Amino acid sequence: MNVRTHPFSPVSLALACAFSSAALAQSAPAPASQPASAQHTWALVLHGGAGAITRASMTPEADAAYRAGIREALTAAAGVLDRGGSSLDAIEAAIKLFEDNPLFNAGRGAVFAADGTNQLDAAIMDGATMRAGSVADVRRTRHPISLARAVMEKSPYVMLIGSGADDFAAHVHLEQVPPSFFFTERRWQDLVRQLEKDGSPIPPRPEGAPAPSAKPVAAVEGADTHRYGTVGVVALDRSGNIAGGTSTGGTTAKRWDRVGDSPIIGAGTYASNGSCAVSATGTGEYFIRFTVARTICALVQYKGMSLQAAADEVVQKDLGAIHGDGGVIALTPDGQLAWSFNTPGMFRARLKEGGTPQISLYRDEP
Ligand code: ASP
Numbered sequence: 001m002n003v004r005t006h007p008f009s010p011v012s013l014a015l016a017c018a019f020s021s022a023a024l025a026q027s028a029p030a031p032a033s034q035p036a037s038a039q040h041t042w043a044l045v046l047h048g049g050a051g052a053i054t055r056a057s058m059t060p061e062a063d064a065a066y067r068a069g070i071r072e073a074l075t076a077a078a079g080v081l082d083r084g085g086s087s088l089d090a091i092e093a094a095i096k097l098f099e100d101n102p103l104f105n106a107g108r109g110a111v112f113a114a115d116g117t118n119q120l121d122a123a124i125m126d127g128a129t130m131r132a133g134s135v136a137d138v139r140r141t142r143h144p145i146s147l148a149r150a151v152m153e154k155s156p157y158v159m160l161i162g163s164g165a166d167d168f169a170a171h172v173h174l175e176q177v178p179p180s181f182f183f184t185e186r187r188w189q190d191l192v193r194q195l196e197k198d199g200s201p202i203p204p205r206p207e208g209a210p211a212p213s214a215k216p217v218a219a220v221e222g223a224d225t226h227r228y229g230t231v232g233v234v235a236l237d238r239s240g241n242i243a244g245g246t247s248t249g250g251t252t253a254k255r256w257d258r259v260g261d262s263p264i265i266g267a268g269t270y271a272s273n274g275s276c277a278v279s280a281t282g283t284g285e286y287f288i289r290f291t292v293a294r295t296i297c298a299l300v301q302y303k304g305m306s307l308q309a310a311a312d313e314v315v316q317k318d319l320g321a322i323h324g325d326g327g328v329i330a331l332t333p334d335g336q337l338a339w340s341f342n343t344p345g346m347f348r349a350r351l352k353e354g355g356t357p358q359i360s361l362y363r364d365e366p
Contacts (some may be wrong), residue, residue: 005268006175018338040240042081045337045350046073046094048104049229050281050327053345053361061198063361065103066347070359073097077233082353085242087235087277088126088149095122095145095247098231105229109142109184110249112191113258116203118182118249122148122261127271127333129244134263136161141169145247148263150174158265162257187252194253229347230262232279234271234331242333244269244277244293251283260284266294273333275301276310281346282319282326290318296330307332311340 048070058066077094081087108119122144123134132135133152136159141147147169152159154172172177183206186265195202205212228249246262246269254260261268270282270293271277271352278293285295292314299310311330319325319326320342327341341363349359360366 006357013247024095027073040236040238040333041335041353042237042238043075043331043335043337043350043352044077044090044233045082045235045329045331045339046070046077046231046233046348047279047281047327047329047339048098048231048347050341050343052231052343052347055348055362058361060340066091066361067359069098069101069356070222070347070349072101073231074234074351074357077235078351078357081235081237083240086239087237087241088245089122090235090237091124091233091243092145092149094233095231095245096143099143099145099247102186104231105187105249106231106247107249108182109187110182110288111187111229111252111254113250114191114195114200114203114253116191116206118179119257120144120182120247120249121259122245122247123263123265123269124148124152124245125243125265125269125271125277126152127244127273127277128239130272132158132264132269132271134159134269135165136263136280137163137257138169138174138261139163139179142175142181146174148245150273155310159263161259173271178208178253180206181304183209185210185213187249190252197272198253200253203269230268232262232269232281232329234277234279236277236327236331236335237335240273240333242273242277242331244271244273244279246279246281248281261287261292264288264293268293270294270297272297272301276307276330276332276336278311278328278330280326280328283324286322286324287326289322290314290324292319292328297329300332305335308338308340311338315340315342349358 073094077090080090102109120138125132133148137348210239232246234244248262268280275297299305351357
């Protein structure tokens with residue numbers, strides 16, 4: 001019998017994965033990458049979440065710990081770019097560190113959903129080819145950003161969700177961990193507080209989580225300081241190609257497998273060499289409605305706005321008008337760097353080749 005399969009049917013996918021995963025990688029529109037001879041100055045902007053981050057709400061230890069975590073990620077990405085690596089490699093390197101750092105709401109340290117699980121979302125986009133990969137509600141894959149990249153590079157799809165996404169991760173040999181790997185006591189206590197406030201039942205502690213300690217968790221910051229805390233990176237490499245990536249645990253006490261903006265291409269993550277790269281953080285529902293990341297790039301592309309003006313237009317005016325809280329980082333292939341946020345603070349940093357790293361937390365910092 002002659003079995004005919006749709007090119008993207010599960011049967012054809014399984015067959016193709018078995019024989020040639022490369023052949024199935026997303027076909028891309030004509031690449032907009034720069035000629036290899038053109039040497040560009042690399043640049044990088046990253047964020048570690050936006051929220052009620054003020055000097056009053058942060059202990060000196062918390063301030064120092066966040067700056068150290070941001071510096072570590074910035075240094076890793078800068079190292080990749082400085083060695084001539086790609087913007088995608090730089091983004092993945094930095095976000096993997098953030099995902100392993102329990103201070104940030106991504107990977108280990110992710111916030112808990114109301115049912116006591118960690119549900120992880122991530123996305124990455126390549127501005128040179130406009131290929132993209134994203135995942136939502138991942139529960140067993142240590143590095144969701146690497147999984148998003150694998151979706152982009154090793155599948156014909158843009159977005160995978162839930163257990164299917166984790167299954168694909170195992171299929172492409174990405175590290176799998178038990179769900180308790182992502183557990184942190186601090187995030188668990190955030191969930192308990194939130195559910196008590198809502199008058200909702202507290203789920204049992206996740207299987208495999210350490211027993212509660214008699215000692216209270218050291219408060220490193222005020223209760224609402226880091227209610228969000230998604231991480232994101234945008235980068236420009238020496239070939240002139242830009243890319244963007246985002247990773248998050250979403251919002252505390254989320255329900256019904258809620259998915260935010262981070263893995264939605266055009267909302268929380270976007271990149272095109274024809275305009276700009278953006279990663280967002282904040283209450284995702286607002287960012288989805290305004291397709292924030294793509295709208296900023298469209299203002300740059302079609303209206304010729306400067307990157308900073310475009311970011312401010314969307315974050316301060318559009319989002320501000322509907323009380324959508326959060327911020328963005330962004331960069332263009334010609335080296336414009338920007339951030340814009342309407343919260344009291346945003347963990348953020350930027351660096352251009354040959355320059356000095358700028359790491360800032362509070363609104364009154366540059
Ligand atoms: N934007 C993320 C979401 O809504 C949360 C965050 O940025 O912290 O899922």
